[in-house]
Amino acid sequence: MEESGEGHRMSSTERRRPPTIHDVARVAGVSRGTVSRVLNGGHNVSPGAAEAVRAAIRKTGYVVNRHARSLITGRSDSVAFLLTEPQEKLFEDPNFNVLLRGCTQALAAHDVPLLLMIAGTPAERRRVTRYVTAGHVDGVLLVSSHTGDPVAEQLVEAGIPVVACGKPIGRKGRTARLAHVAADDRDGAREMVRHLVSLGRRRIATVAGPMDTPGGVDRLAGWREVLVEAGLPAGEELVAHGDYSRDGGERATAELLERVPDLDALFVASDLMARGALAALERAGRRVPRDVAVGGFDDSPAAVSGLPELTTIRQPWDRISSEMVRVLMGLIGGEEPSAVILPTELVRRESA
Amino acid sequence: MEESGEGHRMSSTERRRPPTIHDVARVAGVSRGTVSRVLNGGHNVSPGAAEAVRAAIRKTGYVVNRHARSLITGRSDSVAFLLTEPQEKLFEDPNFNVLLRGCTQALAAHDVPLLLMIAGTPAERRRVTRYVTAGHVDGVLLVSSHTGDPVAEQLVEAGIPVVACGKPIGRKGRTARLAHVAADDRDGAREMVRHLVSLGRRRIATVAGPMDTPGGVDRLAGWREVLVEAGLPAGEELVAHGDYSRDGGERATAELLERVPDLDALFVASDLMARGALAALERAGRRVPRDVAVGGFDDSPAAVSGLPELTTIRQPWDRISSEMVRVLMGLIGGEEPSAVILPTELVRRESA
DNA sequence: CTGAAAGCGCTTACAG
DNA sequence: CTGAAAGCGCTTACAG
CATH class of the missing domain: 1.10.260.40 (lambda repressor-like DNA-binding domains)
Structure with a gap:
């Protein structure tokens, strides 16, 4: 005969023990x-x-009961989605959301919960590193646009399976074994600049990302490559840098407009910065695309969050997230780290 | 003397057992x-x-080792952040991000990890309900703009501590015990419409949210209240509905423009819809704010993601998220469910 | 193919 | 204030 309660009151939040x-x-x-x-x-x-x-x-x-199972298997059957960007910028960038959603759902298909962790400050980074290296998660999906991330190195050295989003460009060798999934930044940039050239544009400036990010380095390289090939100017005066924020794009564009008043096209290394660029161009009285053709990068929600809608390079976020999960599950299963580079695609809209 | 390994190779991903x-x-x-x-x-x-x-x-x-601890305490020391919106819309809305970040960080201060769960489809809802009711998390932060959410009822009935974001308007009684945190939608709407009236506007239309959401119902009620009070028209022809998406706002605005060509102000129940409204107004050749003053709601990143920047009602997301976490931790600790309504604030920018 | 038993790492009455 | 011991719910060799 089952006995339950045995005279002790159940408080309103106390639940019956689930079946074992x-x-x-x-x-x-x-x-x-x-x-x-x-x-x-x-x-x-x-x-x-x-x-x-x-x-x-x-x-x-x-x-x-996953706790009991984990206690004996030594695995947690959960993974962390770790953001090491400064907090303010994190969620301003729609790409993070797309990625987060994709990873959550790809993991759900494996019945693996995702722990969201944010480590923008050094103190938070210590907390998270401690938590992860203690074995509370089986692996880490790492997102930070800046590379040479000390967290990545620490985790890899501690033997934690880690997959980064984006190509690491940290100190060579140390991050060589860091698995990663990325879009082909350089080739995407090439395709966009070729498109601008095909439109008849000849003074093609660029708002690049920070040079400690792969998107900053590789998209700039792609821009330069095509211009040099086409015999068009590609000097330093045609380059300004932004920090991937909308405001950064606006500032960089204003700077370019001052330096190169006759520019007729702009390749901006992210859609969000491109929205800022559009604002700067409007304030300066330039019509887009008539006076200045603008090409973005990402095909993020920001690309269509205003007018004109942006012509841009699509990063295959769905595939990036599913590949990140696939590679991470492989690592957890004992496979060797691998790198996956995914092709991009030109999306033509109104701005170029 | 410590022995380790004892002749068995450590594979590259095998970690030394942490100290106990x-x-x-x-x-x-x-x-x-x-x-x-x-x-x-x-x-x-x-x-x-x-x-x-x-x-x-x-x-x-x-x-x-949290698994061992949880096995004996019966608590998981983790909570779920559960989104029950259809997936596509989820991450389009910047409010979700702000809320998610705030909750993650408020929980981190308690050393409680956040599990991100998405349940847009019935199958996903079953999976999540099963997971949660099995006791894998101590409580749930529930986010869904649509109310009468069956998941909320199920969880509450199963005795799971749940805090909803936004006022539930489901079948009365059943959700009465659902703890929640929300901004004062009605009062915020009133403040915005009063502002539009003070600008001298007399034909003030509104793009309302869906009527199965508290923001849809209460912001519309606030709009009507002030207009009636001021002796201004507040008939049904001045109301169109959107689904909180940018496109929905654009469609609703086009509809209004057709029905009420002489409108001189628009109160839009969300910033994202307001961005769509701005696009519709621009396509129709109306200048903002000269011809039509536009007021949004949320003060989300969408408010400043384009030009003109939106005059809007700020929802105190930082406080909403921290209050949600505070109330949830209280519930988990055995406190009774409570409701927290937070004041809003008018933010003046360019659009009105 | 199946059961009995050990043990994962921790917390918590229970004696002292 | 402290230690020895039971037990949380599960998995996995080990015998049979």
Whole structure:
């Protein structure tokens, strides 16, 4: 006979203990070991026993206690999505959201929960590093546009499976073993600049990202490459830098406009900065695309969040997130780190 | 003498077992029980023993194994941030990001990890409900703009601590015990419409949200209230509905422009919809704010993501997220559900 | 194919 | 104030 409560009041938030593997075993008429075997792949279990166990699971509403499982397996069956950007910028960039959503859903398909961790300050970084290296998660999806990230190195050195979003350009060798997934920045930039050239533009300036980010370095390299190839000017006066924020793009564009008043096209290394560029151009009285053609990068929600809609380079975020999860699950399973570079695509809209 | 490895190769991803409470006890020269007491508040421990334990923790780099702790305490020391919106819209709305970041950080201060869960489809909802009711998290921060959410009811009925963002307007009684935190939608709408009236506007239309959301209902009520009070028209022809998306705002505005060509102001129930409204107005050749003054709601990043910058009503997201976490931690600790309504603030920019 | 048993790392009455 | 011991719910060799 089941006894419950035994005279002690249940407070409003106290829940009944959920059924355990023991309850399932009793209902199914087998041992706990057999239930566990059914739960873990069903090897070495007779069809009859397996069916009895499955029926008992349905009947009891049993759900495995992950803490108990983790305690013995040593795995947590969860992963962290770690952002090491300064906090303010993090969520201003729509790319983070797309990536976060994609990773959450790709992991859900594996029944693996995602822990969101933010480590913008040194103190937060210490907290997170401690948490992760203590084994509370099986692996880390790392997102930071700036490379040479000390967190990445620490985690990799501690033997934690880590997959970065974007190509690491830190001190060579140390990050060589850092698995990563990225879009082909250089080739994407080339495609956009070729497009601007094909439009007949000849004074093509660029708002580049910071040079400690792969998007900053590689998209600038792609811009230069195509211009040099085409025999068009590609000097330093045609380059200004932004920090991937809208305001940064606006400032950099104002700077370019002052330095190169006759520019007829602008390749901006991110859509969000491009929105700022559009604002600067409007304030300066330039019509887009008539006076100045503007090409962005990312195909983020920012590309269509205002007028004119941006012609841009699409980063395949869905694939980036699913590949990040795939590579991370592989690492956790013992595979070697790998790098995945995904192709981009030109998306033509109104601005160029 | 420590033995490790004992002849079996460590694969590249295998980590050394982290130190346990047993290691700390040995180094400190006390029992495991004493170490545990120091870890859990330090009651009934002599100062000398406590200091020895703390030193041993530093020396060994010990971090508690949360799985073992949870197994015995029955708490997971983690909470879920659950989104039950259809997936596409989720991350288009900048408010979600601000809220997510705020909650993550408020929880981090309690050393409580946040699990991000998305349940847009019925299948996902079942998965998540099962996971949560199995006790894998201690509580849920629930975000969905649509109310009468079946997930909320199920969780509350299962005795799970839940705090919703936004006032629930589901079937009365059933959601009465649902703790929630919200901005004062009605009062915020009133303030904005009063502002538009003070600008001398007399034909003030509105793009309202869906009527199954509190923001849809209450902001519309605030709009109507002030107009009636001021003796201005507030009929149905002045109301169009959007779904909180940019495109929805654009469509609704085009509809209004057709129906009420002489409108001179527009109160839009969200900044994102207001950006769409601005696009519709521009396409129709209306100047903002000269021809039509536009007031938004939220003060989300969308408010300043284009020109003109939006005059809007600020929702205190930082406080909303910190209050949600505070109320949830209270619920988990056994407190009764409570509702927190936070004041809003008019932010004047260019559009009105 | 199956059960009995050990043990993962921790917390918490229970004695002292 | 402190230690020895039980036990949280599970997985996994180990016998049979």
